[in-house]
Amino acid sequence: MKKVLIIIQLLCCFQLSAQQTNAKQWQEDLRFLQNTIHKDYSFLFVKTTKEDFDTQVETLYKEIPNLQEHEIRVGLSRIVSSFKYGHTQIPYGTVTKSGILPINIYDFNDGIYIEGVQKQYKEVLGAKILKIGETPIEKAMELVYPVVPVENEQYFKAYGVRFLLSAEVLHAQGVIPTLSNKVTLTLEKNGKVFTHEFTTIDRKDKPRTFNFTLPTEDWLTARDTETTPLYLKNLDDKLYDFEYLEDKKTLYVRQSSVFNDPKETIAEFYKRMFEFIDANNVEKLVYDVRLNGGGNNYNNLPLIKGLMARPQLNKKGNFYFIIGRDTFSACQNLTNEITRYTEAILVGEPTAENINFYGDARAVQLPNSKINAYISYLWWQDYPALENKDATVPSVPVTMSYDDYVQNKDVVLEAALNFNAEGFQPKPMEYITQLYITGQGAKLAQVLPQMVQDPRYAFCDFETELNKKGNILLESGRMAEVQGSIQVFSMIMQMYPNSAMTYKNLGRAYLKVGDTKKATELLNKAISLDIDGEHAKAAKKTLLAISN
Numbered sequence: 001m002k003k004v005l006i007i008i009q010l011l012c013c014f015q016l017s018a019q020q021t022n023a024k025q026w027q028e029d030l031r032f033l034q035n036t037i038h039k040d041y042s043f044l045f046v047k048t049t050k051e052d053f054d055t056q057v058e059t060l061y062k063e064i065p066n067l068q069e070h071e072i073r074v075g076l077s078r079i080v081s082s083f084k085y086g087h088t089q090i091p092y093g094t095v096t097k098s099g100i101l102p103i104n105i106y107d108f109n110d111g112i113y114i115e116g117v118q119k120q121y122k123e124v125l126g127a128k129i130l131k132i133g134e135t136p137i138e139k140a141m142e143l144v145y146p147v148v149p150v151e152n153e154q155y156f157k158a159y160g161v162r163f164l165l166s167a168e169v170l171h172a173q174g175v176i177p178t179l180s181n182k183v184t185l186t187l188e189k190n191g192k193v194f195t196h197e198f199t200t201i202d203r204k205d206k207p208r209t210f211n212f213t214l215p216t217e218d219w220l221t222a223r224d225t226e227t228t229p230l231y232l233k234n235l236d237d238k239l240y241d242f243e244y245l246e247d248k249k250t251l252y253v254r255q256s257s258v259f260n261d262p263k264e265t266i267a268e269f270y271k272r273m274f275e276f277i278d279a280n281n282v283e284k285l286v287y288d289v290r291l292n293g294g295g296n297n298y299n300n301l302p303l304i305k306g307l308m309a310r311p312q313l314n315k316k317g318n319f320y321f322i323i324g325r326d327t328f329s330a331c332q333n334l335t336n337e338i339t340r341y342t343e344a345i346l347v348g349e350p351t352a353e354n355i356n357f358y359g360d361a362r363a364v365q366l367p368n369s370k371i372n373a374y375i376s377y378l379w380w381q382d383y384p385a386l387e388n389k390d391a392t393v394p395s396v397p398v399t400m401s402y403d404d405y406v407q408n409k410d411v412v413l414e415a416a417l418n419f420n421a422e423g424f425q426p427k428p429m430e431y432i433t434q435l436y437i438t439g440q441g442a443k444l445a446q447v448l449p450q451m452v453q454d455p456r457y458a459f460c461d462f463e464t465e466l467n468k469k470g471n472i473l474l475e476s477g478r479m480a481e482v483q484g485s486i487q488v489f490s491m492i493m494q495m496y497p498n499s500a501m502t503y504k505n506l507g508r509a510y511l512k513v514g515d516t517k518k519a520t521e522l523l524n525k526a527i528s529l530d531i532d533g534e535h536a537k538a539a540k541k542t543l544l545a546i547s548n
Helices: 002-040 050-066 069-081 119-124 137-147 153-165 167-172 266-279 301-308 330-341 402-406 411-418 428-437 441-453 462-475 479-495 500-512 516-530 534-547
Strands: 103-108 111-118 128-132 182-189 192-199 219-221 240-245 250-255 284-288 319-323 345-348 357-365 372-380
Touching: 002 050, 002 069, 002 372, 050 069, 069 137, 069 167, 069 372, 103 153, 103 402, 111 119, 111 128, 111 402, 119 182, 119 192, 119 219, 128 137, 137 153, 137 167, 153 167, 240 266, 250 266, 266 301, 284 411, 301 330, 319 330, 319 411, 330 345, 345 411, 428 441, 428 462, 441 462, 441 479, 462 479, 462 500, 479 500, 500 516, 500 534, 516 534
Parallel strands: 250 284, 284 319, 319 345
Antiparallel strands: 103 111, 111 219, 128 182, 182 192, 240 250, 357 372
Protein backbone atom coordinates (compact mmCIF):
# COMPACT_ATOMS: atom_id res chain seq x y z
CA MET A 1 0.00 0.00 0.00
CA LYS A 2 2.86 2.35 0.87
CA LYS A 3 4.47 1.58 -2.49
CA VAL A 4 1.25 2.43 -4.29
CA LEU A 5 0.95 5.75 -2.45
CA ILE A 6 4.57 6.58 -3.26
CA ILE A 7 3.98 5.83 -6.95
CA ILE A 8 0.84 8.01 -6.97
CA GLN A 9 2.75 10.84 -5.30
CA LEU A 10 5.57 10.54 -7.84
CA LEU A 11 3.09 10.58 -10.72
CA CYS A 12 1.39 13.70 -9.32
CA CYS A 13 4.75 15.41 -8.92
CA PHE A 14 5.70 14.42 -12.45
CA GLN A 15 2.43 15.82 -13.83
CA LEU A 16 2.86 19.08 -11.92
CA SER A 17 6.44 19.32 -13.15
CA ALA A 18 5.33 18.70 -16.74
CA GLN A 19 2.65 21.33 -16.45
CA GLN A 20 5.15 23.80 -15.00
CA THR A 21 7.66 22.99 -17.74
CA ASN A 22 4.96 23.52 -20.33
CA ALA A 23 4.12 26.90 -18.81
CA LYS A 24 7.81 27.79 -18.82
CA GLN A 25 8.05 26.88 -22.49
CA TRP A 26 5.12 29.16 -23.33
CA GLN A 27 6.76 31.92 -21.32
CA GLU A 28 10.01 31.34 -23.20
CA ASP A 29 8.10 31.61 -26.49
CA LEU A 30 6.48 34.84 -25.38
CA ARG A 31 9.82 36.30 -24.32
CA PHE A 32 11.34 35.22 -27.64
CA LEU A 33 8.55 37.00 -29.51
CA GLN A 34 8.97 40.13 -27.39
CA ASN A 35 12.74 40.26 -27.91
CA THR A 36 12.45 39.57 -31.64
CA ILE A 37 9.93 42.40 -32.08
CA HIS A 38 12.15 44.88 -30.24
CA LYS A 39 15.30 43.76 -32.06
CA ASP A 40 14.09 43.34 -35.64
CA TYR A 41 10.67 45.00 -35.95
CA SER A 42 10.71 48.07 -33.69
CA PHE A 43 9.57 50.16 -36.69
CA LEU A 44 6.10 48.64 -36.20
CA PHE A 45 5.54 50.74 -33.08
CA VAL A 46 3.32 53.27 -34.82
CA LYS A 47 -0.24 52.59 -33.65
CA THR A 48 0.89 51.19 -30.32
CA THR A 49 3.86 52.02 -28.12
CA LYS A 50 6.73 49.91 -26.84
CA GLU A 51 5.45 50.51 -23.32
CA ASP A 52 1.91 49.26 -24.08
CA PHE A 53 3.32 46.27 -25.94
CA ASP A 54 5.60 45.33 -23.04
CA THR A 55 2.75 45.77 -20.56
CA GLN A 56 0.62 43.31 -22.53
CA VAL A 57 3.53 40.86 -22.67
CA GLU A 58 4.16 41.02 -18.94
CA THR A 59 0.47 40.54 -18.16
CA LEU A 60 0.23 37.42 -20.32
CA TYR A 61 3.59 36.15 -19.01
CA LYS A 62 2.29 36.20 -15.43
CA GLU A 63 -1.05 34.64 -16.40
CA ILE A 64 0.35 31.75 -18.46
CA PRO A 65 0.71 29.22 -15.58
CA ASN A 66 -3.02 29.55 -14.91
CA LEU A 67 -4.19 29.49 -18.53
CA GLN A 68 -5.29 26.69 -20.83
CA GLU A 69 -3.45 26.27 -24.11
CA HIS A 70 -6.14 27.95 -26.22
CA GLU A 71 -6.14 30.97 -23.90
CA ILE A 72 -2.39 31.34 -24.43
CA ARG A 73 -2.75 31.12 -28.21
CA VAL A 74 -5.49 33.74 -28.16
CA GLY A 75 -3.34 35.86 -25.83
CA LEU A 76 -0.46 35.73 -28.31
CA SER A 77 -2.85 36.80 -31.04
CA ARG A 78 -3.98 39.80 -28.97
CA ILE A 79 -0.38 40.92 -28.54
CA VAL A 80 0.57 40.56 -32.22
CA SER A 81 -2.71 42.13 -33.34
CA SER A 82 -2.04 45.21 -31.20
CA PHE A 83 0.16 46.58 -34.01
CA LYS A 84 -3.03 46.96 -36.06
CA TYR A 85 -1.54 46.01 -39.42
CA GLY A 86 -3.54 43.27 -41.11
CA HIS A 87 -0.51 41.37 -42.37
CA THR A 88 0.97 41.19 -38.85
CA GLN A 89 -0.86 38.34 -37.18
CA ILE A 90 -1.06 34.93 -35.59
CA PRO A 91 -2.91 32.96 -38.31
CA TYR A 92 -6.63 32.37 -37.90
CA GLY A 93 -6.06 28.62 -38.15
CA THR A 94 -3.65 28.73 -35.20
CA VAL A 95 -6.02 30.74 -33.02
CA THR A 96 -9.03 28.55 -33.84
CA LYS A 97 -7.25 25.21 -33.60
CA SER A 98 -10.10 23.07 -32.22
CA GLY A 99 -12.66 24.07 -34.85
CA ILE A 100 -15.45 26.51 -35.61
CA LEU A 101 -19.24 26.69 -35.66
CA PRO A 102 -20.85 25.08 -38.76
CA ILE A 103 -22.16 28.39 -40.11
CA ASN A 104 -20.98 31.33 -42.18
CA ILE A 105 -21.90 34.82 -41.02
CA TYR A 106 -21.83 38.21 -42.73
CA ASP A 107 -22.07 41.72 -41.32
CA PHE A 108 -24.79 43.38 -43.42
CA ASN A 109 -25.87 46.99 -42.90
CA ASP A 110 -28.86 45.76 -40.86
CA GLY A 111 -27.11 43.21 -38.66
CA ILE A 112 -25.07 40.00 -38.61
CA TYR A 113 -26.90 37.14 -40.32
CA ILE A 114 -26.25 33.45 -40.85
CA GLU A 115 -25.46 33.57 -44.57
CA GLY A 116 -24.56 29.88 -44.95
CA VAL A 117 -24.91 26.63 -42.99
CA GLN A 118 -24.30 22.93 -43.07
CA LYS A 119 -27.49 21.29 -44.34
CA GLN A 120 -28.32 19.77 -40.97
CA TYR A 121 -28.82 23.30 -39.61
CA LYS A 122 -30.97 24.55 -42.49
CA GLU A 123 -33.72 25.78 -40.13
CA VAL A 124 -31.44 28.62 -38.92
CA LEU A 125 -30.35 29.72 -42.40
CA GLY A 126 -31.00 33.44 -42.78
CA ALA A 127 -31.40 34.09 -39.06
CA LYS A 128 -30.09 37.27 -37.48
CA ILE A 129 -27.71 36.72 -34.57
CA LEU A 130 -28.77 38.46 -31.36
CA LYS A 131 -26.59 36.75 -28.73
CA ILE A 132 -23.69 34.34 -28.39
CA GLY A 133 -24.33 32.44 -25.19
CA GLU A 134 -25.68 35.16 -22.91
CA THR A 135 -23.60 37.91 -24.53
CA PRO A 136 -25.31 40.36 -26.92
CA ILE A 137 -23.73 40.24 -30.37
CA GLU A 138 -22.49 43.85 -30.17
CA LYS A 139 -20.68 43.09 -26.90
CA ALA A 140 -19.32 39.83 -28.30
CA MET A 141 -17.81 41.73 -31.23
CA GLU A 142 -16.27 44.25 -28.82
CA LEU A 143 -14.70 41.45 -26.75
CA VAL A 144 -13.31 39.57 -29.77
CA TYR A 145 -12.03 42.73 -31.48
CA PRO A 146 -8.56 42.77 -29.78
CA VAL A 147 -7.76 39.28 -31.08
CA VAL A 148 -8.09 40.44 -34.70
CA PRO A 149 -5.24 42.29 -36.48
CA VAL A 150 -7.64 45.13 -37.21
CA GLU A 151 -6.19 47.61 -39.69
CA ASN A 152 -9.46 49.56 -39.70
CA GLU A 153 -13.15 48.97 -39.03
CA GLN A 154 -13.66 47.47 -42.48
CA TYR A 155 -10.98 44.87 -41.81
CA PHE A 156 -12.98 43.58 -38.85
CA LYS A 157 -16.15 43.36 -40.97
CA ALA A 158 -14.33 41.41 -43.66
CA TYR A 159 -11.88 39.25 -41.77
CA GLY A 160 -12.75 39.65 -38.09
CA VAL A 161 -16.32 38.42 -37.68
CA ARG A 162 -15.21 34.86 -38.43
CA PHE A 163 -13.43 34.85 -35.03
CA LEU A 164 -16.94 34.85 -33.53
CA LEU A 165 -17.26 31.27 -34.81
CA SER A 166 -14.42 29.96 -32.64
CA ALA A 167 -15.37 28.51 -29.25
CA GLU A 168 -11.74 28.93 -28.16
CA VAL A 169 -11.74 32.65 -28.92
CA LEU A 170 -15.20 33.10 -27.43
CA HIS A 171 -14.11 31.50 -24.17
CA ALA A 172 -10.69 33.16 -23.96
CA GLN A 173 -12.28 36.59 -24.48
CA GLY A 174 -15.09 36.05 -21.99
CA VAL A 175 -17.98 35.78 -24.44
CA ILE A 176 -18.89 32.32 -23.10
CA PRO A 177 -18.05 31.14 -19.54
CA THR A 178 -16.62 27.69 -20.30
CA LEU A 179 -14.88 26.07 -23.25
CA SER A 180 -17.09 23.56 -25.04
CA ASN A 181 -17.57 22.19 -28.53
CA LYS A 182 -21.21 23.25 -28.23
CA VAL A 183 -22.22 26.91 -28.42
CA THR A 184 -25.74 28.31 -28.15
CA LEU A 185 -26.83 31.33 -30.20
CA THR A 186 -29.94 33.44 -29.77
CA LEU A 187 -31.41 34.06 -33.20
CA GLU A 188 -34.24 35.94 -34.90
CA LYS A 189 -35.99 34.73 -38.02
CA ASN A 190 -39.37 35.57 -39.49
CA GLY A 191 -40.21 37.66 -36.45
CA LYS A 192 -39.48 34.85 -33.98
CA VAL A 193 -36.67 34.80 -31.43
CA PHE A 194 -35.24 31.40 -30.46
CA THR A 195 -32.04 29.67 -29.34
CA HIS A 196 -30.08 27.02 -31.18
CA GLU A 197 -27.12 24.90 -30.10
CA PHE A 198 -24.30 24.27 -32.58
CA THR A 199 -21.52 21.69 -32.44
CA THR A 200 -18.15 22.81 -33.75
CA ILE A 201 -16.59 21.31 -36.87
CA ASP A 202 -13.10 21.19 -38.32
CA ARG A 203 -12.30 24.37 -40.24
CA LYS A 204 -11.51 22.30 -43.32
CA ASP A 205 -15.14 21.16 -43.49
CA LYS A 206 -16.33 24.70 -44.20
CA PRO A 207 -16.26 25.92 -47.81
CA ARG A 208 -15.11 29.52 -48.00
CA THR A 209 -15.20 31.72 -51.06
CA PHE A 210 -14.61 35.43 -50.56
CA ASN A 211 -16.60 35.48 -47.27
CA PHE A 212 -19.73 34.10 -48.95
CA THR A 213 -20.98 30.52 -49.18
CA LEU A 214 -21.05 28.73 -52.48
CA PRO A 215 -23.62 25.91 -52.15
CA THR A 216 -22.28 22.35 -52.11
CA GLU A 217 -23.68 18.91 -51.29
CA ASP A 218 -23.22 19.71 -47.60
CA TRP A 219 -23.66 23.49 -47.41
CA LEU A 220 -26.51 25.88 -48.16
CA THR A 221 -26.53 29.62 -48.85
CA ALA A 222 -29.35 32.00 -47.92
CA ARG A 223 -29.14 33.61 -51.35
CA ASP A 224 -31.63 32.71 -54.06
CA THR A 225 -29.48 30.54 -56.34
CA GLU A 226 -31.82 30.67 -59.33
CA THR A 227 -29.78 33.65 -60.52
CA THR A 228 -26.33 34.96 -59.61
CA PRO A 229 -25.26 38.62 -59.54
CA LEU A 230 -22.18 39.50 -61.54
CA TYR A 231 -19.93 40.05 -58.52
CA LEU A 232 -20.51 36.41 -57.43
CA LYS A 233 -20.58 34.85 -60.89
CA ASN A 234 -17.93 32.18 -61.65
CA LEU A 235 -16.21 32.77 -58.29
CA ASP A 236 -15.40 29.09 -57.97
CA ASP A 237 -13.83 28.98 -61.43
CA LYS A 238 -12.21 32.32 -62.30
CA LEU A 239 -10.20 34.88 -60.34
CA TYR A 240 -11.14 37.50 -62.92
CA ASP A 241 -13.80 37.80 -65.56
CA PHE A 242 -15.73 40.36 -67.58
CA GLU A 243 -19.17 40.65 -69.14
CA TYR A 244 -20.51 43.12 -71.69
CA LEU A 245 -23.80 44.81 -70.78
CA GLU A 246 -24.82 45.62 -74.32
CA ASP A 247 -27.95 47.61 -73.49
CA LYS A 248 -25.86 49.96 -71.35
CA LYS A 249 -22.75 49.88 -73.56
CA THR A 250 -20.90 49.01 -70.37
CA LEU A 251 -18.16 46.50 -69.69
CA TYR A 252 -18.37 45.01 -66.21
CA VAL A 253 -15.08 43.55 -64.94
CA ARG A 254 -14.60 41.51 -61.76
CA GLN A 255 -11.02 41.11 -60.55
CA SER A 256 -10.99 39.16 -57.30
CA SER A 257 -7.24 38.63 -56.94
CA VAL A 258 -3.92 40.19 -57.89
CA PHE A 259 -2.41 36.72 -58.20
CA ASN A 260 -2.23 34.92 -61.51
CA ASP A 261 -4.97 32.41 -62.26
CA PRO A 262 -3.52 29.02 -63.33
CA LYS A 263 -5.74 29.17 -66.41
CA GLU A 264 -4.82 32.73 -67.45
CA THR A 265 -2.24 35.19 -66.14
CA ILE A 266 -3.37 38.68 -65.18
CA ALA A 267 -1.30 40.14 -68.03
CA GLU A 268 -3.13 37.86 -70.49
CA PHE A 269 -6.46 38.84 -68.95
CA TYR A 270 -5.70 42.56 -69.23
CA LYS A 271 -4.68 42.09 -72.87
CA ARG A 272 -7.87 40.19 -73.66
CA MET A 273 -9.99 42.78 -71.86
CA PHE A 274 -8.46 45.78 -73.64
CA GLU A 275 -8.73 44.02 -76.99
CA PHE A 276 -12.45 43.55 -76.32
CA ILE A 277 -12.83 47.22 -75.36
CA ASP A 278 -11.08 48.37 -78.53
CA ALA A 279 -13.17 46.08 -80.75
CA ASN A 280 -16.57 46.89 -79.24
CA ASN A 281 -18.75 49.88 -78.48
CA VAL A 282 -17.78 50.26 -74.83
CA GLU A 283 -18.75 53.68 -73.47
CA LYS A 284 -18.51 52.89 -69.75
CA LEU A 285 -16.24 50.68 -67.67
CA VAL A 286 -17.22 49.33 -64.24
CA TYR A 287 -14.24 47.66 -62.62
CA ASP A 288 -15.07 45.64 -59.49
CA VAL A 289 -12.44 44.75 -56.86
CA ARG A 290 -14.74 44.59 -53.82
CA LEU A 291 -13.74 40.93 -53.18
CA ASN A 292 -10.05 41.37 -53.98
CA GLY A 293 -7.83 40.53 -50.99
CA GLY A 294 -4.53 41.17 -52.78
CA GLY A 295 -1.66 39.27 -54.36
CA ASN A 296 1.35 40.63 -56.23
CA ASN A 297 1.12 44.39 -56.71
CA TYR A 298 3.71 44.28 -59.51
CA ASN A 299 0.88 42.85 -61.62
CA ASN A 300 -1.01 46.18 -61.47
CA LEU A 301 1.01 48.23 -63.95
CA PRO A 302 -0.42 46.90 -67.26
CA LEU A 303 -3.93 47.79 -66.12
CA ILE A 304 -2.96 51.37 -65.22
CA LYS A 305 -1.10 51.84 -68.51
CA GLY A 306 -4.00 50.40 -70.49
CA LEU A 307 -6.53 52.69 -68.83
CA MET A 308 -4.44 55.82 -69.28
CA ALA A 309 -4.00 54.95 -72.95
CA ARG A 310 -7.79 55.03 -73.45
CA PRO A 311 -8.99 58.56 -72.65
CA GLN A 312 -12.48 57.77 -73.97
CA LEU A 313 -12.95 55.52 -70.94
CA ASN A 314 -10.60 57.17 -68.48
CA LYS A 315 -12.72 60.22 -67.88
CA LYS A 316 -15.17 61.33 -65.26
CA GLY A 317 -18.52 59.55 -65.57
CA ASN A 318 -17.21 56.81 -67.86
CA PHE A 319 -15.06 54.85 -65.43
CA TYR A 320 -16.32 53.47 -62.09
CA PHE A 321 -14.16 51.48 -59.69
CA ILE A 322 -15.96 49.35 -57.06
CA ILE A 323 -14.14 48.80 -53.76
CA GLY A 324 -15.22 47.12 -50.52
CA ARG A 325 -14.37 45.61 -47.15
CA ASP A 326 -12.34 42.80 -48.74
CA THR A 327 -10.17 45.19 -50.78
CA PHE A 328 -6.80 44.66 -49.14
CA SER A 329 -3.03 44.39 -49.54
CA ALA A 330 -1.89 44.48 -53.20
CA CYS A 331 -5.41 45.52 -54.15
CA GLN A 332 -5.04 48.53 -51.86
CA ASN A 333 -1.97 49.38 -53.94
CA LEU A 334 -4.09 48.98 -57.06
CA THR A 335 -6.77 51.22 -55.56
CA ASN A 336 -4.12 53.82 -54.74
CA GLU A 337 -2.89 53.78 -58.32
CA ILE A 338 -6.40 53.99 -59.73
CA THR A 339 -7.16 56.92 -57.43
CA ARG A 340 -3.96 58.80 -58.28
CA TYR A 341 -3.63 58.21 -62.00
CA THR A 342 -7.14 57.82 -63.39
CA GLU A 343 -10.45 59.68 -63.39
CA ALA A 344 -12.35 56.79 -61.83
CA ILE A 345 -15.28 57.43 -59.51
CA LEU A 346 -15.01 55.03 -56.57
CA VAL A 347 -18.19 53.22 -55.49
CA GLY A 348 -19.02 50.84 -52.63
CA GLU A 349 -17.50 50.54 -49.15
CA PRO A 350 -14.15 51.71 -47.72
CA THR A 351 -11.20 49.36 -48.11
CA ALA A 352 -9.81 47.09 -45.36
CA GLU A 353 -6.29 48.53 -45.59
CA ASN A 354 -4.59 51.79 -44.71
CA ILE A 355 -3.57 53.78 -47.79
CA ASN A 356 0.09 53.43 -46.77
CA PHE A 357 0.78 50.26 -44.79
CA TYR A 358 3.21 47.63 -43.53
CA GLY A 359 2.86 44.40 -45.50
CA ASP A 360 4.90 41.38 -46.67
CA ALA A 361 5.12 39.49 -43.40
CA ARG A 362 7.89 37.11 -42.36
CA ALA A 363 7.19 34.01 -40.30
CA VAL A 364 8.75 34.22 -36.83
CA GLN A 365 8.56 30.70 -35.40
CA LEU A 366 8.32 30.42 -31.63
CA PRO A 367 10.94 27.89 -30.51
CA ASN A 368 8.86 25.61 -28.25
CA SER A 369 5.27 25.70 -29.52
CA LYS A 370 6.44 26.07 -33.15
CA ILE A 371 3.66 28.61 -33.67
CA ASN A 372 4.35 31.04 -36.51
CA ALA A 373 3.79 34.73 -35.86
CA TYR A 374 3.71 36.62 -39.15
CA ILE A 375 5.36 40.03 -38.76
CA SER A 376 5.36 42.69 -41.48
CA TYR A 377 8.68 44.11 -42.60
CA LEU A 378 7.98 46.22 -45.74
CA TRP A 379 6.49 49.72 -45.74
CA TRP A 380 4.35 50.46 -48.80
CA GLN A 381 3.93 54.18 -49.30
CA ASP A 382 1.99 55.11 -52.42
CA TYR A 383 0.86 58.48 -51.04
CA PRO A 384 2.75 61.28 -49.23
CA ALA A 385 2.76 60.78 -45.46
CA LEU A 386 0.43 63.74 -44.94
CA GLU A 387 -2.18 62.06 -47.14
CA ASN A 388 -2.16 58.68 -45.42
CA LYS A 389 -5.57 57.56 -44.15
CA ASP A 390 -7.14 54.56 -42.43
CA ALA A 391 -8.78 53.48 -45.69
CA THR A 392 -9.73 54.56 -49.18
CA VAL A 393 -13.25 55.91 -48.93
CA PRO A 394 -15.55 55.68 -51.99
CA SER A 395 -17.02 58.81 -53.55
CA VAL A 396 -20.32 56.95 -53.86
CA PRO A 397 -20.81 55.02 -50.59
CA VAL A 398 -23.16 52.03 -50.87
CA THR A 399 -23.76 49.16 -48.42
CA MET A 400 -25.79 45.98 -48.74
CA SER A 401 -28.68 44.79 -46.57
CA TYR A 402 -29.46 41.16 -45.90
CA ASP A 403 -32.54 41.32 -48.15
CA ASP A 404 -30.45 42.85 -50.95
CA TYR A 405 -28.11 39.89 -50.76
CA VAL A 406 -30.81 37.21 -50.56
CA GLN A 407 -32.65 38.69 -53.53
CA ASN A 408 -29.43 39.04 -55.59
CA LYS A 409 -29.88 42.80 -55.74
CA ASP A 410 -26.46 44.34 -56.41
CA VAL A 411 -27.07 47.83 -55.04
CA VAL A 412 -23.40 48.71 -55.53
CA LEU A 413 -23.38 47.97 -59.25
CA GLU A 414 -26.74 49.74 -59.64
CA ALA A 415 -25.24 52.85 -58.03
CA ALA A 416 -22.30 52.78 -60.45
CA LEU A 417 -24.54 52.33 -63.47
CA ASN A 418 -26.99 55.08 -62.49
CA PHE A 419 -24.77 57.72 -60.89
CA ASN A 420 -25.15 61.29 -62.18
CA ALA A 421 -21.58 62.51 -62.66
CA GLU A 422 -22.43 65.87 -64.21
CA GLY A 423 -20.42 68.57 -62.44
CA PHE A 424 -19.19 66.01 -59.88
CA GLN A 425 -15.63 66.16 -58.51
CA PRO A 426 -14.52 62.63 -57.52
CA LYS A 427 -11.57 64.08 -55.57
CA PRO A 428 -13.16 67.12 -53.92
CA MET A 429 -10.23 68.05 -51.70
CA GLU A 430 -7.79 67.95 -54.61
CA TYR A 431 -10.16 70.17 -56.59
CA ILE A 432 -10.52 72.63 -53.70
CA THR A 433 -6.75 72.70 -53.11
CA GLN A 434 -6.12 73.40 -56.78
CA LEU A 435 -8.53 76.34 -56.74
CA TYR A 436 -6.76 77.73 -53.67
CA ILE A 437 -3.18 77.42 -54.88
CA THR A 438 -4.04 78.86 -58.30
CA GLY A 439 -5.55 81.96 -56.73
CA GLN A 440 -9.16 81.28 -57.72
CA GLY A 441 -10.51 82.55 -54.42
CA ALA A 442 -13.77 83.90 -55.81
CA LYS A 443 -14.64 80.60 -57.48
CA LEU A 444 -13.63 78.69 -54.35
CA ALA A 445 -15.91 80.85 -52.21
CA GLN A 446 -18.76 80.10 -54.61
CA VAL A 447 -18.38 76.34 -55.18
CA LEU A 448 -17.25 75.18 -51.73
CA PRO A 449 -20.53 75.93 -49.90
CA GLN A 450 -22.40 74.26 -52.76
CA MET A 451 -20.26 71.13 -52.46
CA VAL A 452 -20.75 71.01 -48.68
CA GLN A 453 -24.53 71.00 -49.22
CA ASP A 454 -24.48 68.55 -52.17
CA PRO A 455 -25.54 65.06 -50.96
CA ARG A 456 -23.21 63.51 -53.53
CA TYR A 457 -20.30 64.62 -51.33
CA ALA A 458 -21.63 63.07 -48.12
CA PHE A 459 -18.57 60.79 -48.16
CA CYS A 460 -16.24 63.76 -47.64
CA ASP A 461 -15.76 65.22 -44.14
CA PHE A 462 -15.12 68.76 -45.37
CA GLU A 463 -14.80 70.17 -41.86
CA THR A 464 -11.96 67.81 -40.92
CA GLU A 465 -10.24 67.77 -44.31
CA LEU A 466 -10.24 71.56 -44.67
CA ASN A 467 -8.84 71.90 -41.15
CA LYS A 468 -6.05 69.50 -42.12
CA LYS A 469 -5.18 71.72 -45.09
CA GLY A 470 -5.21 74.79 -42.87
CA ASN A 471 -2.93 73.07 -40.35
CA ILE A 472 -0.41 72.24 -43.06
CA LEU A 473 -0.13 75.96 -43.77
CA LEU A 474 -0.08 76.80 -40.06
CA GLU A 475 2.71 74.35 -39.20
CA SER A 476 4.96 75.51 -42.05
CA GLY A 477 6.31 78.31 -39.84
CA ARG A 478 6.38 80.79 -42.73
CA MET A 479 4.40 83.92 -41.92
CA ALA A 480 2.75 84.16 -45.36
CA GLU A 481 1.40 80.62 -45.02
CA VAL A 482 0.30 81.22 -41.43
CA GLN A 483 -1.73 84.17 -42.75
CA GLY A 484 -3.09 81.80 -45.39
CA SER A 485 -4.18 79.39 -42.67
CA ILE A 486 -6.16 82.21 -41.03
CA GLN A 487 -8.01 82.69 -44.32
CA VAL A 488 -8.71 78.96 -44.58
CA PHE A 489 -9.95 78.60 -40.99
CA SER A 490 -12.09 81.75 -41.32
CA MET A 491 -13.68 80.30 -44.46
CA ILE A 492 -14.41 77.02 -42.63
CA MET A 493 -16.05 78.91 -39.77
CA GLN A 494 -18.53 80.49 -42.17
CA MET A 495 -19.77 77.02 -43.16
CA TYR A 496 -19.37 75.38 -39.74
CA PRO A 497 -20.10 78.12 -37.18
CA ASN A 498 -20.12 75.62 -34.28
CA SER A 499 -16.87 73.86 -35.14
CA ALA A 500 -14.74 73.64 -31.99
CA MET A 501 -11.93 72.18 -34.09
CA THR A 502 -11.86 75.26 -36.32
CA TYR A 503 -12.03 77.77 -33.45
CA LYS A 504 -9.13 75.97 -31.79
CA ASN A 505 -7.02 76.00 -34.94
CA LEU A 506 -7.85 79.60 -35.76
CA GLY A 507 -6.87 80.56 -32.21
CA ARG A 508 -3.52 78.84 -32.67
CA ALA A 509 -3.04 80.70 -35.95
CA TYR A 510 -3.70 84.10 -34.36
CA LEU A 511 -1.27 83.18 -31.60
CA LYS A 512 1.39 82.53 -34.25
CA VAL A 513 0.95 86.05 -35.66
CA GLY A 514 1.13 87.56 -32.19
CA ASP A 515 -2.53 88.48 -31.61
CA THR A 516 -2.89 87.01 -28.12
CA LYS A 517 -6.20 88.72 -27.37
CA LYS A 518 -7.90 87.30 -30.48
CA ALA A 519 -6.31 83.90 -29.91
CA THR A 520 -7.61 83.77 -26.32
CA GLU A 521 -11.12 84.68 -27.45
CA LEU A 522 -11.16 81.95 -30.11
CA LEU A 523 -9.68 79.28 -27.83
CA ASN A 524 -12.28 80.00 -25.14
CA LYS A 525 -14.98 79.67 -27.79
CA ALA A 526 -13.58 76.25 -28.75
CA ILE A 527 -13.75 75.18 -25.10
CA SER A 528 -17.37 76.33 -24.75
CA LEU A 529 -18.36 74.33 -27.85
CA ASP A 530 -16.51 71.14 -26.92
CA ILE A 531 -16.50 71.29 -23.05
CA ASP A 532 -14.65 68.05 -22.13
CA GLY A 533 -13.74 66.95 -25.66
CA GLU A 534 -10.30 66.62 -27.25
CA HIS A 535 -10.45 70.04 -28.92
CA ALA A 536 -11.32 71.69 -25.60
CA LYS A 537 -8.39 69.92 -23.91
CA ALA A 538 -6.01 71.10 -26.62
CA ALA A 539 -7.39 74.65 -26.39
CA LYS A 540 -6.95 74.68 -22.60
CA LYS A 541 -3.36 73.49 -22.99
CA THR A 542 -2.65 76.33 -25.42
CA LEU A 543 -4.28 78.88 -23.09
CA LEU A 544 -2.16 77.60 -20.21
CA ALA A 545 0.97 78.12 -22.31
CA ILE A 546 -0.17 81.69 -23.06
CA SER A 547 -0.68 82.49 -19.37
CA ASN A 548 2.73 81.12 -18.48
